[in-house]
Amino acid sequence: MSPQLHNTVLISHLFSNTPNDEDNGNLPSSFTEYFRNYKAETKIISEETTRSIELCLKKGDLQRAKSVISDALRVIDNAPINIAVTGESGSGKSSLINALRKVKHSGGSAAEVGVIETTMKIKSYEHPKVKNLILWDLPGIGTPKFQPHNYLEKVEFKKYDFFIIVSSTRFKQHEIDLAKAIRIMKKNYYFVRTKVDSDLQNEEKCHPQNFDRKNTLKQIRNYCLNNFTGSNIGEPEVFLISNYDLSDYDFPVLMDTLIKNLLAEKRHNFLLSMPNITEAAIQKKYNSTKQYIWLNALKDGVFATVPVVGILSDMDIEKLKKRLNFYQDLFGVDDESLTFMAKDAQVPVGQLKKKLKSPYLLEFKKEETLGGLLLKCLEKFASANGGLLATGLYFTKTYYLEFHFLDTVAEDAKVLLREAYSKK
Incomplete structure (x- = not known):
């Protein structure tokens, strides 16, 4: 089976239970279900905003939902x-x-x-x-x-x-x-x-x-x-x-x-400022960032067509590089942070990097491609979020990779934390 046909079959399988774009009856419960997983004191949008988005989805007013999400993200960014x-x-x-x-x-x-x-x-x-x-x-x-x-x-x-x-x-x-x-x-x-x-x-x-x-x-x-x-x-x-x-x-x-x-809208930036002092702190920062990505993904690509696995544009790739660098910097997995840590631990930087996965996310062997990584991310996303996919919550393809980048960088941060404690 050719790679292109394999991709088509797999994507068809992943989304086989997905209703068509006009069938949005289950969308509000999916949105509610996702954000309900977070405790009230860790949510980055208020209950009022959450209810407003849900109401727009229930009415099928997608433009209004997008507008409410955009306003919420703007408030978070500028709070x-x-x-x-x-x-x-x-x-x-x-x-x-x-x-x-x-x-x-x-x-x-x-x-x-x-x-x-x-x-x-x-x-x-x-x-x-x-x-x-x-x-x-x-x-x-x-x-x-x-x-x-x-x-x-x-x-x-x-x-x-x-x-x-x-x-x-x-x-x-x-x-x-x-x-x-x-x-x-x-x-x-x-x-x-x-x-x-x-x-x-x-x-x-x-x-x-x-x-x-x-x-x-x-x-x-x-x-x-x-x-x-x-x-x-x-x-x-x-x-x-x-x-x-x-x-x-x-x-x-x-x-x-x-x-x-x-206030809910101020939590995200404060959480991003938290030092990686415990695995729980890293997890809180991860959860906050994931909520932010979800909101951006909903704004930019909700109800879009199923992403086609294939060549990503140069613009997509450049965007992904910037997002990966941003998460590495945010979680202290960037080159500068690794250099400081290696100096404190008196070990070569390369020795630390060998324990991590995120520095190599965009490095591929000859037989590998970014499209192949996207396919793996879609499989992983479908496995973890099948219910959401079944209700038509689609994102532009770069977001699936962005979720993967965040997962990997956060796990790397925990690895570095454990490494730091082992040296004490």
């Missing part, structure tokens, strides 16, 4: 995220900002780190890879130029999505009063206690015989919480973190809390 980080001198604010931006302290765009007061005025730091995400380093409340009575006015309170209040010892009355004011203004705040790794090390040195890590962390937390007694804001959650080991302590919990409390 600003402004994060305020404040606290006393030496509390670890700048280190936390660098960690959230995945920037080394020695980098040219890093927030200045020092034992003296380095934040005398408001400074902004853009995320190097996620547009519209800015972290603001605010002077601590009570400093000479930022007194409590006009602090919120001076720092332009309204523009921030939430406040992170940082301390390396205990939270003082000024910071507790700030939290009260933030709550009155109906915005979120989070108390973060930094440098717990140093506290644990000091405690172990002082009491090596009866050192208990779990008990020491409990004491640190209770010490912080005791400061809120009688404060009229209850007992807030305090996140214990180390700016130099984000995968440990409460940092993953802090990230989950921030995601849950953000």
